[in-house]
Amino acid sequence: MRVIGLMSGTSHDAVDAAAADLVLEGDSLLLTPLGMVSAPYPEKLRSALTAALPPASTTMRDVCRLDTRIGQAFAALATRADRELCDGRADLIVSHGQTVYHWVEQGRVHGTLQIGSPSWIAEATGRPVVSDLRTRDVAAGGQGAPLVSVVDVMWLRGRPGVPAALNLGGIANLTVAGAAGDPVAFDTSPANALVDAAAHALTDGRLEYDRDGALAARGRVDTALLRALLDEPYYAEPPPKTTGKELFHWPYLHTFLTGRDRLPVEDVVATVTHLTARTVADAVRAAGATEVIASGGGTRNPTLMSMLRTALHGIPLRTSDDLGLPSEAKEAYAFAVLGYLTAHGLAGTVPACTGARRPSVLGSITPGSGGLRLPEPAATAPVRLRTVPA
Structure with missing residues (x-):
């Protein structure tokens, strides 16, 4: 077909x-x-x-x-x-x-x-x-997401260790399919959502997103802002779980910037980019994954990928291109x-991943x-x- x-x-x-x-x-x-x-x-x-x-x-x-x-x-x-x-x-x-x-x-x-x-x-x-x-x-x-988990589970089956498929879209989602036990899938955190929001709002609409991670590359991570952002309760919730721009949007981020008016746009973008890398890496380690195969628009951001590689502390990071699925098109192929x-007439969900009955x-x-x-x-x-x- x-x-x-x-x-x-x-x-x-x-x-x-x-x-x-x-x-x-x-x-x-x-x-x-x-x-x-x-x-x-x-x-x-x-x-x-x-x-x-x-x-x-x-x-x-x-x-x-x-x-x-x-x-x-x-x-x-x-x-x-x-x-x-x-x-x-x-x-x-x-x-x-x-x-x-x-x-x-x-x-x-x-x-x-x-x-x-x-x-x-x-x-x-x-x-x-x-x-x-x-x-x-x-x-x-079920959570209705990550809906591509059934595709990821089939795709990862047979790989050694505990492979994880990571999609870096507006929101980051992860599917972990180990050799033993049920697979797990969930939205980990924002991926591009807060990066895009910061780049657009703090440049007065001049930029829609941080092209090639250039703003983040020039900035420095603000540790106080990062600590405040990491206190978001969603990150501590157990999977299966989903989130979206209903939570992670510009007004959400703006509340954390109150009193930090002098923070350069580059530092804000660097901080929320690091937030993505940190929260994804934390989720990967908590799930016991031994390799990460990334796809989605975030893979085109070299600063994010570099931060993520560092945050993973030696867990291999590659893109879906290495496995025959173009990273930019992987979600469309999954659908x-x-x-x-x-x-x-075949089911398209894994209840262990979405939480469905x-x-x-x-x-x-x-x-x-x-x-x-x-x-x-x-x-x-x-x-x-x-x-x-x-």
Whole structure:
């Protein structure tokens, strides 16, 4: 099956589309990467989305407009991906949508909302679309995240020691899959969320993020600010747990900067970058991981990667590129796999990772122009994910 995975993460700067050929062979799902295309959100759309996200208030009119415009942005990129990566022969499109709210109270997730109506994608491409993948896990008592943990568990199976897959998006999440015992997965902390917020706010909007980690590289970590930030109760909560920009946003960070008005922007960015490295490394060691395989936008920040490597104190750090999955596209490929599982009637969650009562077949399916023709349900679920060169 030829599948396109669509993803926009908590950094909400762009939409990524990754295409893959997926074939079930014995107990292994073989993934052949076909490439990735990406497109930034139009500036007007990104500004409207940023203005509507927590802790800001919004209106149902704005939610409707964002749902439509994001759906149209996803549809445009899906059409391009089908044409450029799949020769117009994609069988299925899987859309994560854009997370706008993750409802968490006292450690329990009550709901999650991803917008970007799949009807626009199905109408533009003529292909069936799997979407709304997180809600079913939440309905089954899970956190709804990290949802790619089932893919990580299959992908890491068979590696020596206790490997961990780390995604450095707006939020950092970790999947640890050891040889013995159940795997564990959870959001560790902010990754780019506070770095982006500081870079944008403290440069009066001149920068959207810390390109190449340049600000952090010029700054010095402020130990007093770091200690205050490390007192955040979320870090001490046991997994499974999830968080998002509902917690880690500019007003949150700004409260810690009160009385520190003279702190240079470079020092603030260096400090929150170090915060990411420190909290991720603490989570890795607590989980007993013996290697870390990183992916996501944060891998393009050499200052963050250097700080993380130092904080890991000798635990090997590599990127998913070394294992055959491009680090920038790994999440989009993971959602392609989740959609494949859904289309074949297979569960897409690991209860030990999300905290759900049971595994669930994820998402809703929007038919394409030719109606809905799903493949025969798979007799057995794959236990391994192997990448195969194109």
